[in-house]
Amino acid sequence: MRMHNPPHPGEIIKRLCLDPLGVSVTEAAQALGVSRKTLSAILNGRAGISPEMAVRLSMAFGTSAESWLNHQTQYDLWHAEQRRKQLRVSKLAV
């Protein structure tokens, strides 16, 4: 289990895609075919990357959709793990 809070995938999109290309949020949103608000929410960690958005990212930036979704999974999982102790679950197997 990861010790440190992983960055939300939005930071990664900004650092690895938008910044290097010098693309504005507005331009990127138009290219992705989503509203500026939707992309902004992702970039600022107020929304996650949906499966469809992962495919859009792969199409616009020539990356793998899987990697984006994995970033999101790792992020979600870390937060879920933080609440592990609050879950009352009995063991069914060793």
Add this chain to the structure above:
Amino acid sequence: MRMHNPPHPGEIIKRLCLDPLGVSVTEAAQALGVSRKTLSAILNGRAGISPEMAVRLSMAFGTSAESWLNHQTQYDLWHAEQRRKQLRVSKLAV
């Protein structure tokens, strides 16, 4: 991109966890701390594995939460990829 429709994670839970242990859906739901309906929906592919459920599964079956979430990610991604052609996205990078 995977060619064949991957099984929904519910099938995997049933085949790898419930069946080998001879645990009923009712028993497993109680152990997991969720309603029978919730587990049934997952097992029959009418619901996905949420991050919290992945942690529950890892607690009950001694498996890794990450693997369960990855199964779900692969499943979701495959279905999103099926609609890739319907997405109008412009390329921003080579």
Add this chain to the structure above:
DNA sequence: AGAACTGTAACCCATTGCGTTACGGATTAC
């Protein structure tokens, strides 16, 4: 027959992804 297990429909609730519209702040251009 009776008990246990299962799938599932009908509701309710909270969350979340996405859209549009609109506003205020910051930055840049003229």
Add this chain to the structure above:
DNA sequence: GTAATCCGTAACGCAATGGGTTACAGTTCT
């Protein structure tokens, strides 16, 4: 100094989804 951009974000609405409870029908086992 004024106008144009760009950006974050609040306020709505809509649809989907995870989860709970209750309830009914169909199996299977005792």
